[in-house]
Amino acid sequence: MHIESRIAQAGNRKDPHTGAVSFPVYHSTTFAHPGLGQSTGFDYTRTQNPTRKVLEETIADLEGGVRGFAFASGMAAVSAVFGLLRPGDHLVISDDLYGGTYRLLEQLLVPMGIRATYVDTRDPARVEAAMEAGTRMVFIETPTNPTMKVTDIRACSAIAARHQAILVVDNTFMTPYFQRPLELGADVVVHSATKFLGGHNDVLAGLVVVRDEGLAERVGFLQNAIGAVLGPQDCWLLLRGMKTLALRMQRHEENARAIADWLSRHPLVERVYYPGLAEPDVRAVQERQAGGYGGMISFEVADERMIPPVLAGVRLVTFAESLGGTETLITYPARQTHADIPPEVRAAAGVTDRLLRLSVGIEHAQDIIADLDQALRTAAKECGLA
Numbered sequence: 001m002h003i004e005s006r007i008a009q010a011g012n013r014k015d016p017h018t019g020a021v022s023f024p025v026y027h028s029t030t031f032a033h034p035g036l037g038q039s040t041g042f043d044y045t046r047t048q049n050p051t052r053k054v055l056e057e058t059i060a061d062l063e064g065g066v067r068g069f070a071f072a073s074g075m076a077a078v079s080a081v082f083g084l085l086r087p088g089d090h091l092v093i094s095d096d097l098y099g100g101t102y103r104l105l106e107q108l109l110v111p112m113g114i115r116a117t118y119v120d121t122r123d124p125a126r127v128e129a130a131m132e133a134g135t136r137m138v139f140i141e142t143p144t145n146p147t148m149k150v151t152d153i154r155a156c157s158a159i160a161a162r163h164q165a166i167l168v169v170d171n172t173f174m175t176p177y178f179q180r181p182l183e184l185g186a187d188v189v190v191h192s193a194t195k196f197l198g199g200h201n202d203v204l205a206g207l208v209v210v211r212d213e214g215l216a217e218r219v220g221f222l223q224n225a226i227g228a229v230l231g232p233q234d235c236w237l238l239l240r241g242m243k244t245l246a247l248r249m250q251r252h253e254e255n256a257r258a259i260a261d262w263l264s265r266h267p268l269v270e271r272v273y274y275p276g277l278a279e280p281d282v283r284a285v286q287e288r289q290a291g292g293y294g295g296m297i298s299f300e301v302a303d304e305r306m307i308p309p310v311l312a313g314v315r316l317v318t319f320a321e322s323l324g325g326t327e328t329l330i331t332y333p334a335r336q337t338h339a340d341i342p343p344e345v346r347a348a349a350g351v352t353d354r355l356l357r358l359s360v361g362i363e364h365a366q367d368i369i370a371d372l373d374q375a376l377r378t379a380a381k382e383c384g385l386a
Helices: 003-008 050-063 074-082 099-112 124-130 153-162 213-226 232-242 245-264 280-289 304-313 343-349 365-382
Strands: 067-071 090-094 115-119 135-141 166-170 188-192 206-210 269-273 296-301 329-331 355-359
Touching: 003 050, 003 245, 050 067, 050 206, 050 232, 067 074, 067 213, 074 099, 074 188, 074 206, 074 213, 090 099, 099 115, 115 124, 124 153, 135 153, 153 166, 153 280, 206 213, 245 269, 245 296, 245 365, 296 304, 304 365
Parallel strands: 090 115, 090 135, 135 166, 166 188
Antiparallel strands: 067 206, 188 206, 269 296, 296 355, 329 355
8 A cells, every 4th residue: 555545544453352443542561361371462561562562563564664663752762773782883873963862872872882973974985984893883864953964875775784784764854754764775763753753742752663673673672671662642642643644744845845945035044954955966865765855944044143032033833842743843953952962063063053943834834934034024123134
């Protein structure tokens, strides 16, 4: 079936006992054994839960992997993936990435002996040059958060394979509706499912999908041993949110295209980051590996002084962290999502003090544009720029 149909059918016909179209929430933490040495397949809910199992099977199917794993947050999912590394191992990672991932690496993993090299992964030659004898993993975001850099997944896959390293792709921005990295040669896909997959700003979750059984065994061990699993109620919320993923992603992108084009012509905006507005060669990479450009935009205003009044002046758009919900959200990465990254590192990656990130919702595009326009123009007046 087409992916739209598989998304809409998430959880349906999975409960043979009742025929429930919406798969039930199994709150039980423990399950009775039929006899000594016997199991129904469910023993203790940290190891497996029926509701979580359906969610994990669903994301594995959508991403084209052998197994999926549900975690209590996106960072719990990333932590489990990094748990595949050992002290002394080397990691090559995108230089423009979510601040929480940077914090985890620099404050927890590097002191434990894992070495990380940050690279502009848009250039395969730089990825190749960063590889070492001890490189065990390449970790990329594409598009990156927040400057929307696009990395060629196939090219990175070939490099990682030559060096016997695992290629991990954070697919949070694109979701499997637009992009399926495992089909392009990646070994592991990770999601902050809190974002577009959940889609309603009401559930905290992380997902991992792997391409082969060997990795599945390793990630499954980490999931059970660490225990940062997603609870059954949140699994059900995530499944429910995912049923409308195709429709939502279509609207997110439709709105984002219109807003990115409008921002690119606005006199108070100096630069817009959106894959659909990238240079032709970058756009060609995106179009080869993805079915769209997504719903995330970043842009630089003309003057840093405009940031506070813009954030205070939006009315329809909400000034809040996170992304991927039905509501349009605006975020200031330098002070919020990327605050734990040193200023000089942020600046080198393009995360300036004039940069705002927009998670485009599913409202009417012209209403979003009108709100941003009045906030920008009011801020400019307050700063003496108009």
